[in-house]
Amino acid sequence: MSDCMSSRRDLLKAAGAATLLAPGVFLLAAPTPSKARPEDTATDSSVRWGLLVDTNRCDQECTACVTACKEEMGLTGHGRPATDAQYIRKVEIAEPKTGFTRSLPVMCQHCSSPPCVDVCPTGASFKRADGIVLVDRHVCIGCRYCMMACPYKARSFVHETTTDQLPNNPRGKGCVEACTLCAHRVDAGIVPACVEACHSKGRGAMLFGDLLNPEHAITQVVAQHPTSQIRADLKTDPGVRYHGI
Amino acid sequence: MRILAALLIALSLGGLALPVLAGPPDVPKGAGEKCLADAATMRRNHMSMLMHRRDATMHQGVRASTNGLKACLDCHAVNDGAGQPVGIDSDKHFCRVCHDYAAVKVDCFECHASKPAAKKAAEAPAEAEPMAPPEAAQESGAATPPKPEGPK
Amino acid sequence: MAHMPDLVFKELNAKGTAFRVLFVALAGLFLIGLGAAFYMEHSGHWVTGMTNQVVWGMPHVFAVFLIVAASGALNVASISSVFGKSVYKPAAPLSALLALALLAGGLAVLVLDLGRPDRLIVAMTHFNFKSIFAANIILYTGFFAIVLVYLWFMMDRKLKYKSSGPGTFAFIWRLVLTTGTGSIFGFLVAREAYSSAVMAPLFIAMSLAFGTAIFILVLLAVCVIDKRPLGDVLTERLRVLLAVFVATTAYLALVQHVTAAYWAGRVDVVSFILLNGGVYTFLFWGVQMGLGTIFPLALTLVPRLRSHATLAFASVLVVLGGLAQVYVIIIGGQAWPLTLFPGYEVESSFFDGVVQSYSPSFPEILLGIGGFALALLIVAFGMAILRFLPTSLADADIDPHAKKRLLETEEAGEPA
Numbered sequence A: 001m002s003d004c005m006s007s008r009r010d011l012l013k014a015a016g017a018a019t020l021l022a023p024g025v026f027l028l029a030a031p032t033p034s035k036a037r038p039e040d041t042a043t044d045s046s047v048r049w050g051l052l053v054d055t056n057r058c059d060q061e062c063t064a065c066v067t068a069c070k071e072e073m074g075l076t077g078h079g080r081p082a083t084d085a086q087y088i089r090k091v092e093i094a095e096p097k098t099g100f101t102r103s104l105p106v107m108c109q110h111c112s113s114p115p116c117v118d119v120c121p122t123g124a125s126f127k128r129a130d131g132i133v134l135v136d137r138h139v140c141i142g143c144r145y146c147m148m149a150c151p152y153k154a155r156s157f158v159h160e161t162t163t164d165q166l167p168n169n170p171r172g173k174g175c176v177e178a179c180t181l182c183a184h185r186v187d188a189g190i191v192p193a194c195v196e197a198c199h200s201k202g203r204g205a206m207l208f209g210d211l212l213n214p215e216h217a218i219t220q221v222v223a224q225h226p227t228s229q230i231r232a233d234l235k236t237d238p239g240v241r242y243h244g245i
Numbered sequence B: 001m002r003i004l005a006a007l008l009i010a011l012s013l014g015g016l017a018l019p020v021l022a023g024p025p026d027v028p029k030g031a032g033e034k035c036l037a038d039a040a041t042m043r044r045n046h047m048s049m050l051m052h053r054r055d056a057t058m059h060q061g062v063r064a065s066t067n068g069l070k071a072c073l074d075c076h077a078v079n080d081g082a083g084q085p086v087g088i089d090s091d092k093h094f095c096r097v098c099h100d101y102a103a104v105k106v107d108c109f110e111c112h113a114s115k116p117a118a119k120k121a122a123e124a125p126a127e128a129e130p131m132a133p134p135e136a137a138q139e140s141g142a143a144t145p146p147k148p149e150g151p152k
Numbered sequence C: 001m002a003h004m005p006d007l008v009f010k011e012l013n014a015k016g017t018a019f020r021v022l023f024v025a026l027a028g029l030f031l032i033g034l035g036a037a038f039y040m041e042h043s044g045h046w047v048t049g050m051t052n053q054v055v056w057g058m059p060h061v062f063a064v065f066l067i068v069a070a071s072g073a074l075n076v077a078s079i080s081s082v083f084g085k086s087v088y089k090p091a092a093p094l095s096a097l098l099a100l101a102l103l104a105g106g107l108a109v110l111v112l113d114l115g116r117p118d119r120l121i122v123a124m125t126h127f128n129f130k131s132i133f134a135a136n137i138i139l140y141t142g143f144f145a146i147v148l149v150y151l152w153f154m155m156d157r158k159l160k161y162k163s164s165g166p167g168t169f170a171f172i173w174r175l176v177l178t179t180g181t182g183s184i185f186g187f188l189v190a191r192e193a194y195s196s197a198v199m200a201p202l203f204i205a206m207s208l209a210f211g212t213a214i215f216i217l218v219l220l221a222v223c224v225i226d227k228r229p230l231g232d233v234l235t236e237r238l239r240v241l242l243a244v245f246v247a248t249t250a251y252l253a254l255v256q257h258v259t260a261a262y263w264a265g266r267v268d269v270v271s272f273i274l275l276n277g278g279v280y281t282f283l284f285w286g287v288q289m290g291l292g293t294i295f296p297l298a299l300t301l302v303p304r305l306r307s308h309a310t311l312a313f314a315s316v317l318v319v320l321g322g323l324a325q326v327y328v329i330i331i332g333g334q335a336w337p338l339t340l341f342p343g344y345e346v347e348s349s350f351f352d353g354v355v356q357s358y359s360p361s362f363p364e365i366l367l368g369i370g371g372f373a374l375a376l377l378i379v380a381f382g383m384a385i386l387r388f389l390p391t392s393l394a395d396a397d398i399d400p401h402a403k404k405r406l407l408e409t410e411e412a413g414e415p416a
Helices: A002-014 A063-074 A115-119 A145-149 A181-185 A194-201 A217-224 B003-024 B041-062 B069-076 B094-102 C017-043 C058-073 C075-081 C086-113 C117-125 C132-155 C165-184 C199-225 C232-261 C264-276 C279-301 C307-337 C362-385 C398-413
Strands: A019-022 A025-026 A049-054 A086-094 A100-108 A125-127 A133-135 A207-208 A240-243 C345-348
Touching: A025 A133, A025 C132, A049 A217, A063 A086, A063 A100, A063 A194, A100 A207, A115 A145, A125 A181, A207 A217, B041 B069, B069 B094, C017 C086, C017 C199, C017 C264, C017 C362, C058 C075, C058 C086, C058 C132, C058 C165, C058 C199, C058 C362, C075 C086, C075 C199, C086 C117, C086 C132, C086 C199, C086 C232, C086 C362, C132 C165, C132 C362, C165 C199, C165 C307, C165 C345, C199 C232, C199 C307, C199 C362, C232 C264, C232 C279, C264 C279, C264 C307
Parallel strands: A049 A240
Antiparallel strands: A019 A025, A049 A207, A086 A100, A086 C345, A125 A133
16 A cells, blocks of 8 residues: 555656647646655645646546546535535536637636635635645534635535545535545645546646646746636636636 | 432433443454553543544644544454444444443544545556647647747 | 603513414424424435525525514614604614514524534634624624613613613614625625625615514504504604615615626626516516515505505515515525636536526425514513513604693693
């Protein structure tokens, strides 16, 4: 187990920066390394985890990220789409006048000024020092004000008693939940499940890394290519950026 | 008044007698060599240890593997007849054996898994070489914005 | 100022049949509401009409209505203590009791709908002061405390001549409280139907209208049930007040939509509510504006229609219109999808870009009605054990000028 873990971590460290394959396309290559952090230390604000999605590369037919997320987080669902939780979803966008279309994953945008954290009465919604926005479900009272406030429709409410949760993602009836940017994996030096799946099963359209670390591919790509944020007008400063829209 | 007193005595006797008759619980042995502290300390303080650990993990991402709920379950899981660990729905579950006896209800397992993580046999690491996009070669037209040199 | 006539305040006759039937009925409705809440909590919210799209449903409609009405119900007391209108003074303690009761009813509904109502203590011990919700928790508990002190001043023989101080404080507090309730919605920047500064004054106007309507209904009901004389001096004034508040609410509701419609990005959501929103359009024009505004305005303003019966009817309509208004604000606002990608048509498995559907479930409605019942139960219980209302609200008893006029006519009549 530990062998497997450390070999994976080495592998991720080895995987490097984005490379230019052809003009206009950069390969969002390989899960980037997490900053190695000893197990018993706290996160700090010297890192800001972020995601970059290359919508030019994201395939409309592909839902590898969504499937991987459900598997990683133990989101089994009850066949009730209106109340079943979704941490990440594929959104198809089309501009009616021009016919321009793109397909892209939307999840918690891990804002640096998260509206959900502002409105939460108990402080259950919070932002970790490294920029990951989480719900402390020991303190969440299930008022759903964060769901009203989130501009990205990123959060779900657990509408029923849950059983057989995975150890990595405790979740239960009556609390609000969302994408954790796979904090449990990131803390262990592994990229989020969606990013891993995007590279192993999809077209490698997602890039994960530390937006403050100039050595990380994501930082370099963001510095040199146009990227956008969803609802940038709200100035929530998301940690998730998109290229190609 | 007398009836009330009799009722109270009966109730308190009943309340005391039942667990006493059943005797102290037979606490299952853990798997490891020794626990984080001696049994008396663990019995008295496990909840505050877990609580402290809980907030550190949740808010600061401290995930030392030795003293969290997962670690408790790893050592103390009780197996059923078929050799599979039992969940909180079984009265043989390590937590329940004591908590049922002490009549202390905890809601940890409404959210947390009550069994150790299933060992994944084939946990192969992700593909080493990044996948090249199929359209990489031809996607240089006007559809994509012109881009400067790729990052190194 | 004319000397106030001596009034005898008395408890309700709790042994009367009408009172007992009403009390049992209210208790029953409250218990049914509790049962509904237990059912929803036990099964999880999937048994309700609420979803990940429409996260606040019928319980919130009732809760917001009751909480908003609570601060408005205090209005009668404010007019007597703050604005010195002595005619309202005999009814002031009841108005404060009703304010407390309505707030308790509304908060009960809100709390019982939480995903984890068992963690209420968490909400009371963990505060995020940037949250308008947390601010409201402080405003609500503060309201209870302040109105209780105010009530004590009004009902204590020695203190009652000093009640204008606490009364003024309570009045200011209630304005802030309703501003806070309106801001729950007004501060939601991402939701096109909500984010607006008009929300705060709109909610204040709504509170005045709904609170006055409920106060009128309770006053009329108490006087009928307990056979207490009720003259026209007080009800005439309440009638005019109700009309003014209802008109103000309708005006601000229109301002809310007109200002939003001026903004290109919000034309769609405004036309959704006002023109093509199906049930929301019907509720806005048919119930909120028609049944809840125009009709009661006619009932209260046409001189020929003046009577206690029409006033009661108008008040019922204002309550119905108010519930419709809150429904349109809360549910209609959520039915309109969030705009993540302006200028694009969007589609996903998570209901992006489509108008969300919501059908209220029975348990939600029963919980809301239970909140109403709890509020009225508190009023009934309070009035049965303490002296909140004088035995007579006849004109001659509460209005010094009416008494004087009456004496003059009697004197003038004697020689003849």
